[in-house]
Amino acid sequence: MGLIARRVEADGIPTLSMTSAFSITRSVNPPRAAFLDYPLGHTTGKALNARLQREIVTASLAAFQELDTPGAIKMLPFRWSDDDDWKREVMEGGDERTERSAQPMYQSEADRRLAQDAGECSTCVFL
Amino acid sequence: MGTRRAPVDHIVRTRELYSSLGHEPYRWVRNVDPPSWTRLAKPLGDCRVALVASGGVYRTGQVAFHHRDDVSLRIIDTGVPAAELRTSHFAYDQTDARIDPNVVFPVDTLRALARDGVIGELSPRAYTFMGGIYSARRVRETLAPELSCRLAADQVDLALLVPV
Numbered sequence: 001m002g003l004i005a006r007r008v009e010a011d012g013i014p015t016l017s018m019t020s021a022f023s024i025t026r027s028v029n030p031p032r033a034a035f036l037d038y039p040l041g042h043t044t045g046k047a048l049n050a051r052l053q054r055e056i057v058t059a060s061l062a063a064f065q066e067l068d069t070p071g072a073i074k075m076l077p078f079r080w081s082d083d084d085d086w087k088r089e090v091m092e093g094g095d096e097r098t099e100r101s102a103q104p105m106y107q108s109e110a111d112r113r114l115a116q117d118a119g120e121c122s123t124c125v126f127l
Numbered sequence: 128m129g130t131r132r133a134p135v136d137h138i139v140r141t142r143e144l145y146s147s148l149g150h151e152p153y154r155w156v157r158n159v160d161p162p163s164w165t166r167l168a169k170p171l172g173d174c175r176v177a178l179v180a181s182g183g184v185y186r187t188g189q190v191a192f193h194h195r196d197d198v199s200l201r202i203i204d205t206g207v208p209a210a211e212l213r214t215s216h217f218a219y220d221q222t223d224a225r226i227d228p229n230v231v232f233p234v235d236t237l238r239a240l241a242r243d244g245v246i247g248e249l250s251p252r253a254y255t256f257m258g259g260i261y262s263a264r265r266v267r268e269t270l271a272p273e274l275s276c277r278l279a280a281d282q283v284d285l286a287l288l289v290p291v
Contacts, residue, residue: 083129
């Protein structure tokens with residue numbers, strides 16, 4: 001996403017990159033970012049906690065006023081839990097990626113049928 | 128408060144994972160040159176905000192992402208009920224995203240911020256794709272210009288980018 005941020009910003013639209021992968025963001029170097037120290041898959045908050053999600057997104061958007069150096073990263077103050085044991089578990093976890101197949105991978109069979117019934121996907125952009 | 132640990136280094140984590148599988152290390156993009164910088168032209172409360180997310184979000188009725196370097200986009204009407212949002216991604220634990228898509232696609236959050244005047248409005252179209260695209264060249268030459276062009280056409284004042 002950092003590459004996209006750099007391009008969009010170069011074309012004249014200000015961007016804010018949310019991130020929970022600090023080292024990757026540091027390396028790809030988008031114009032401005034907000035780092036949330038959460039496990040991947042929760043870039044804008046915890047499930048079913050609308051108030052926290054709002055706090056996180058609001059604090060992130062404030063980076064537009066607060067950051068004035070290209071490549072700066074705002075460190076958000078939120079913690080996933082009182083201890084950081086989840087980080088050790090992430091580092092020790094194995095490979096949980098799915099097989100690389102060129103077939104669409106639906107969340108459910110019902111989704112597959114809905115997509116088939118809908119016919120050609122006018123809101124899909126195949127590049 | 129328990130022990131504080133440094134952020135997980137996902138570059139190191141990927142290197143160790145690939146090495147354990149006998150793969151060559153992934154060469155992450157490293158941009159040492161400073162990025163371009165465009166100042167926000169007006170207060171947040173007057174801005175039309177775009178949402179771009181790479182957690183593999185699609186809406187029911189759309190074709191889901193495939194898991195072999197899919198670089199396609201989905202256009203999602205930001206009036207979408209969250210109950211019609213789904214995820215398809217090869218690399219992250221989607222359990223929570225499937226319970227509440229707002230953790231990777233904050234559409235309810237941004238609608239609420241627009242309603243309360245924190246942002247001016249949410250652009251009517253959000254764009255989603257499946258991150259983890261192996262080829263940086265394809266992102267740079269195909270996906271990035273396509274998205275940039277669409278955001279310009281949508282006349283947005285800023286883009287909130289939500290990777291996973």
